[in-house]
Amino acid sequence: MKQQLAELIATVLRQLQAEGILPTDELPAVQIDNTKDKAHGDLATNIAMVLAKKAGKPPRELAAAILGAMPANNLVAKADIAGPGFINFFIASEAQLAVVSQILAEADRFGCVNAGKGEKVQVEFVSANPTGPLHVGHGRGAAIGDCLCRLLEATGWRVTREFYYNDAGAQIGNLARSVQARALGLGPDDHGWPEDGYRGEYINDVAQSYLAGDRIDADDQHVVGAKDPHDAEAIRHFAVAYLRREQDLDLKAFDVCFDTFYLESSLYTEGKVDAAVEQLVANGYTYEHDGALWLKTTAFGDDKDRVMRKTEGGYTYFVPDVAYHLDKWQRGFTRVINEQGADHHSTITRVRAGLQALKAGIPDGWPDYVLHQMVTVMRGGEEVKISKRAGSYVTLRDLIEWCGRDATRYFLVSRAATSQLVFDVDLAVAKSNDNPVYYIQYAHARVCSVLRQADEKQLPWDQAQGLASLEQLTTTHETDLLNMLARYPEMVSVAARDLTPHVIAQYLRELAAALHAWYNAEQFLVEDAALRNARLALAVGTRQVLRNGLGILGVSAPESM
RNA sequence: CCGCUCGUAGCUCAGAUGGAUAGAGUACCGCCCUCCGAAGGCGGUGGUCGCGCGUUCGAAUCGCGCCGAGCGGGCCA
Numbered sequence: 001m002k003q004q005l006a007e008l009i010a011t012v013l014r015q016l017q018a019e020g021i022l023p024t025d026e027l028p029a030v031q032i033d034n035t036k037d038k039a040h041g042d043l044a045t046n047i048a049m050v051l052a053k054k055a056g057k058p059p060r061e062l063a064a065a066i067l068g069a070m071p072a073n074n075l076v077a078k079a080d081i082a083g084p085g086f087i088n089f090f091i092a093s094e095a096q097l098a099v100v101s102q103i104l105a106e107a108d109r110f111g112c113v114n115a116g117k118g119e120k121v122q123v124e125f126v127s128a129n130p131t132g133p134l135h136v137g138h139g140r141g142a143a144i145g146d147c148l149c150r151l152l153e154a155t156g157w158r159v160t161r162e163f164y165y166n167d168a169g170a171q172i173g174n175l176a177r178s179v180q181a182r183a184l185g186l187g188p189d190d191h192g193w194p195e196d197g198y199r200g201e202y203i204n205d206v207a208q209s210y211l212a213g214d215r216i217d218a219d220d221q222h223v224v225g226a227k228d229p230h231d232a233e234a235i236r237h238f239a240v241a242y243l244r245r246e247q248d249l250d251l252k253a254f255d256v257c258f259d260t261f262y263l264e265s266s267l268y269t270e271g272k273v274d275a276a277v278e279q280l281v282a283n284g285y286t287y288e289h290d291g292a293l294w295l296k297t298t299a300f301g302d303d304k305d306r307v308m309r310k311t312e313g314g315y316t317y318f319v320p321d322v323a324y325h326l327d328k329w330q331r332g333f334t335r336v337i338n339e340q341g342a343d344h345h346s347t348i349t350r351v352r353a354g355l356q357a358l359k360a361g362i363p364d365g366w367p368d369y370v371l372h373q374m375v376t377v378m379r380g381g382e383e384v385k386i387s388k389r390a391g392s393y394v395t396l397r398d399l400i401e402w403c404g405r406d407a408t409r410y411f412l413v414s415r416a417a418t419s420q421l422v423f424d425v426d427l428a429v430a431k432s433n434d435n436p437v438y439y440i441q442y443a444h445a446r447v448c449s450v451l452r453q454a455d456e457k458q459l460p461w462d463q464a465q466g467l468a469s470l471e472q473l474t475t476t477h478e479t480d481l482l483n484m485l486a487r488y489p490e491m492v493s494v495a496a497r498d499l500t501p502h503v504i505a506q507y508l509r510e511l512a513a514a515l516h517a518w519y520n521a522e523q524f525l526v527e528d529a530a531l532r533n534a535r536l537a538l539a540v541g542t543r544q545v546l547r548n549g550l551g552i553l554g555v556s557a558p559e560s561m
Numbered sequence: 562c563c564g565c566u567c568g569u570a571g572c573u574c575a576g577a578u579g580g581a582u583a584g585a586g587u588a589c590c591g592c593c594c595u596c597c598g599a600a601g602g603c604g605g606u607g608g609u610c611g612c613g614c615g616u617u618c619g620a621a622u623c624g625c626g627c628c629g630a631g632c633g634g635g636c637c638a
Contacts, residue, residue: 029578031578031580033580035581036581036582036583036584037581037582040581044580044581046579046580049580049618049619052618053618059618082581083580083581084580084581084618084619085618086580086581129638166638169637169638170637170638171637171638290636291636292636294636303563303564303634304634306636307635307636308636309636310636311636312636314636316635316636316637316638317637317638318638341632342565342566342631342632342633343632343633344633344638345564345565345566345632345633346564346565346632346633346634347638348565349564371565371566373566373567373631373632374631374632414574414575415573415574415575416574416575418566418567419566419567419574420566420567420630420631420632421573421574422572422573422574424573427573427587430600435600436586438600439586439600439601441600442598442600442601443601445598445600446597446598446600446601449597449598450597450598451597452597453597453598454597456597457597459597494577495577497577498577500577502575503575503577506574506575506576506585509575509585509586510585513585516601516602517601517602517603519597519598519601519602520593520599520601520602520603521602521603523596523597524597525597526597560598561598561600
């Protein structure tokens with residue numbers, strides 16, 4: 001609707017140019033806003049104020065000229081000039097009502113667009129090291145990353161979900177030593193416990209499983225415990241597989257699936273790290289200093305150069321990252337989005353610098369990043385501390401068990417990623433009106449319930465009659481709801497473009513509120529069949545949009561609760 | 562010391578491209594079920610948008626400078 005109106009106005013502006021009322025410079029894009037105050041109509045534009053200076057006319061005079069040149073159309077019922085020069089449009093009710101039949105016709109596809117044109121995009125998220133269960137921070141990454149994928153899919157992209165895990169670094173050695181110590185009967189405070197070892201009780205679970213000779217089937221690997229507490233290599237393999245399986249179970253409980261699990265170790269075994277390093281050396285962006293090999297990241301905006309190969313010979317962590325991202329590029333992903341915790345933001349400059357130094361034709365600024373800030377968990381009015389090393393921390397699975405998958409997903413995705421998040425367990429657990437998840441789901445269930453009642457009361461729901469009688473929808477609650485429904489496609493497009501899934505969560509809360517308010521004000525199941533079916537058409541359309549939006553969030557839309 | 566993110570109602574947070582009287586939830590105080598699910602609705606109290614300067618018709622939004630918080634800045638990841 002906005003777009004149609006913007007095009008209409010653009011046509012008028014071109015006509016005014018032809019008439020010499022406007023200069024023939026390039027015209028700015030016509031901005032159409034939703035109004036906050038109903039007295040200002042449904043939509044408004046500031047175009048007269050924007051162009052006033054160029055036209056050499058007062059904004060209100062220019063606005064009058066624009067309105068005077070508006071051709072007849074079936075979109076706008078009335079237009080006013082207001083305030084300093086806004087043009088306020090009152091949308092014709094036929095145009096407003098049309099959204100209902102559009103929703104019912106498009107159903108699950110309502111809100112989808114083809115902005116991505118079927119192009120490939122890879123989203124990498126979670127990417128937790130296999131050294132422990134997923135914690136709340138990973139959960140936020142999982143919720144945001146998965147919703148980004150769903151948004152991109154809804155807007156015409158072909159999405160690949162990828163999980164990268166570090167199975168080759170120092171942390172894995174630490175994990176293996178910790179499990180071995182447990183297998184040898186040591187505790188975290190005993191003599192001989194590895195320095196900085198993982199102290200969590202789950203380490204003991206891994207050790208006991210290893211000693212019992214359990215078979216582990218993880219997403220991408222299968223290992224049997226060798227039982228020998230002195231075989232460090234066997235323990236390492238077993239521990240990685242065990243914790244990978246734990247993470248698989250966490251993700252499954254969260255309803256997050258990946259297309260690819262990418263092992264850091266494969267970058268080494270396939271020579272991709274060495275190849276990347278050789279290319280960087282050949283391109284002249286490296287130098288030896290103090291026995292280490294350095295990358296001139298300062299050539300690409302970093303504030304200091306970074307060590308690539310340590311004095312003792314191993315690579316620093318960002319080197320395999322660079323090789324990994326080169327591999328992504330070579331797999332044909334011209335668009336890549338990495339969702340990570342903001343505590344890793346310093347790697348962005350290094351990875352991008354390394355990729356530029358490779359001279360592989362990768363555009364500057366590739367790949368994209370979405371960084372989420374920390375999560376604080378509150379329970380019983382107190383902060384639950386998260387400390388992996390100390391062993392006591394809230395896992396994602398704890399949260400899912402406490403609050404349910406739907407509430408956990410909703411809470412973790414409902415705030416802007418750039419904001420720190422306070423996860424209130426008591427609120428998420430509440431099956432009450434305090435809880436926004438239940439509030440939205442209840443709106444959906446309520447419409448389902450009304451339809452069940454319609455059957456029982458022999459007041460049948462007739463879609464064709466409903467769509468033919470939409471002009472019966474005249475109350476302010478109904479026009480509010482119609483306006484909200486018409487905005488949904490724009491919400492999806494904006495959320496996908498800006499990579500901000502929380503926009504959908506906020507929108508759904510408002511949509512649910514509009515439905516509840518209407519429900520309380522009007523009876524749907526009335527004797528008058530035309531009115532009843534018109535209202536049911538709007539209710540069913542609202543249910544569809546609630547369902548579509550919840551689908552973007554990965555939250556279920558129950559028929560009863 | 563430097564970089565990134567943030568600072569909006571008592572609390573948790575929205576406010577895309579600068580727009581009209583800054584919003585929602587929660588908390589607190591009142592109302593509304595002989596009626597489709599009260600897991601709901603309606604109304605009220607509550608604000609120097611951290612502070613200052615600037616840009617302009619107009620700034621919570623953009624720029625600069627402070628103040629405060631979180632996270633980074635290591636041959637840790």
